[in-house]
Amino acid sequence: xxxxxxxxxxxxxxxxxxxxxxxxxxxxxxxxxxxxxxxxxxxxxxxxxxxxxxxxxxxxxxxxxxxxxxxxxxxxxxxxxxxxxxxxxxxxxxxxxxxxxxxxxxxxxxxxxxxxxxxxxxxxxxxx
Numbered sequence: 001x002x003x004x005x006x007x008x009x010x011x012x013x014x015x016x017x018x019x020x021x022x023x024x025x026x027x028x029x030x031x032x033x034x035x036x037x038x039x040x041x042x043x044x045x046x047x048x049x050x051x052x053x054x055x056x057x058x059x060x061x062x063x064x065x066x067x068x069x070x071x072x073x074x075x076x077x078x079x080x081x082x083x084x085x086x087x088x089x090x091x092x093x094x095x096x097x098x099x100x101x102x103x104x105x106x107x108x109x110x111x112x113x114x115x116x117x118x119x120x121x122x123x124x125x126x127x128x
C-alpha cells in the first residue's frame with residue numbers, strides 16, 4: 001500500500017522557519033513526481049510546490065516563491081519542504097502527494113491538485 005507520513009509541522013511566529021518531511025513507502029519513489037498540498041480551514045486544497053522524479057525541476061505557487069524550497073532524497077524515499085519567512089496566511093494543514101501517473105518526460109512537474117492521486121494525513125503549520 002502507498003503510505004505517505006508527514007512530520008515537522010508546528011506553531012511558529014511570523015518570520016520563522018520550519019522543515020517538513022514526508023516519509024514514503026509502498027511504491028517506487030524515484031519514478032514519481034511529488035508535491036506538497038496545503039489546505040486552510042474553510043478553503044480548498046492548494047498545490048504549493050512540486051518536484052520531478054530526478055529532483056532537478058521544481059514548481060512553486062507564486063505566493064511562496066523565494067520563501068519555500070522543495071527537495072527530495074530518492075535513496076531515503078523522503079520528500080522535504082523548507083519553509084522560511086513564514087506568514088500568518090501560510091497557516092494550513094500541509095500534506096505530501098504522489099503524482100497519479102508516471103510521465104515519459106521525467107522533467108515534467110504536474111501543477112494541479114488533481115494531477116496527484118495519493119495524499120498523506122498531513123502536518124499542521126500554524127503561524128501566529
